[in-house]
Amino acid sequence: MSKVKAAPPPGCNLNINDPQVQEAAIRIQASYRGHRSRKELREKGPPKFLQELKDVVLVEGSAAKLECRVSAFPDPFIVWSKDGKELKDGPKYCYVFEDPDVVALVVRDGVLADLGRYTVTIKNTFGQTSGSACIIVEVPAKVTKGPDNVKAKKGTTVVLKAEISGEPPPDVGWLKDGEDIEEDERVFYDVGDTDTILTIKNARPTDAGKYEVFVENNLGTDQSFARVDIQ
Structure with missing residues (x-):
């Protein structure tokens, strides 16, 4: 026994060839395009x-x-x-x-x-x-150029210079024969942005020895050595 298709409820017949139906479809498409265009304009x-x-x-x-x-x-x-x-x-x-x-x-x-x-x-x-x-x-602390060895005569001024780098700027120290140098008016050092200079005035025989410049920041440490001879 074949099934009989039920007729659609009144008012639900849709003829896509009907000019009124086609006009309604055009209006729906136009409305959608207008909504899309307004959305894009809001984003622009x-x-x-x-x-x-x-x-x-x-x-x-x-x-x-x-x-x-x-x-x-x-x-x-x-x-x-x-x-x-x-x-x-x-x-x-x-x-x-x-x-x-x-x-x-x-x-x-x-x-x-x-x-x-x-x-x-x-x-x-x-x-x-x-x-x-x-x-x-x-930048890790670094001695980019160490001090040169020096031979000097008694009573003269000795200068040891080292070029340094590092960021944050490193802490700098000078040592003699492994001991921290106690600065005074005769022996002292200065620290600049890119170098440090140790000055020894009125050099004495006891000033002879091995000098070390030491640099340190939170990223690293470095050092360099030089020999000072007093004649």
Whole structure:
């Protein structure tokens, strides 16, 4: 016994060839397109940050990554700069774009000169915005050039100079024959940004010996030696 299909309820017949039905479909499609266009218009506008840049620490010889999250439609044009100078995408500085909204800069082969303020500028046809953060460079303490051996005559002034580096700036000390030097008006040392100088006035035979310059910060230590002979 075959089943008989039930007739649709009154008013539910739909003839897709009916001009009124076609007109209604066109109105529905137009309404949807209008809604979609209004939604897109709400999303369009100048770029804005969803997450700001933050300061990062870069250890000498390694890489650091500055990143932020942005909202921008249409897609924005990105420029990174350091202390006001534009940085080109290449071996040293790598522009990074990670879906859906991350913009980043990778700084490779870190050196002390990378310390500074970095700015990202994001712009599209509706406007632009920018944000900044600092890269803080950390460099292990190092004696980059040790003092030279010295031969001097009794009563003269002896000067030992060493070139140093480090960030944070290292603590510096001088030793003679393994003992800390007690500074006075005759024997003293100065510490500059890139060097340290030990001065021995009116040199005596007892000043002869092995001198050591020692540097230290939270990333490392280093030292160098020199021999002083008094004749």
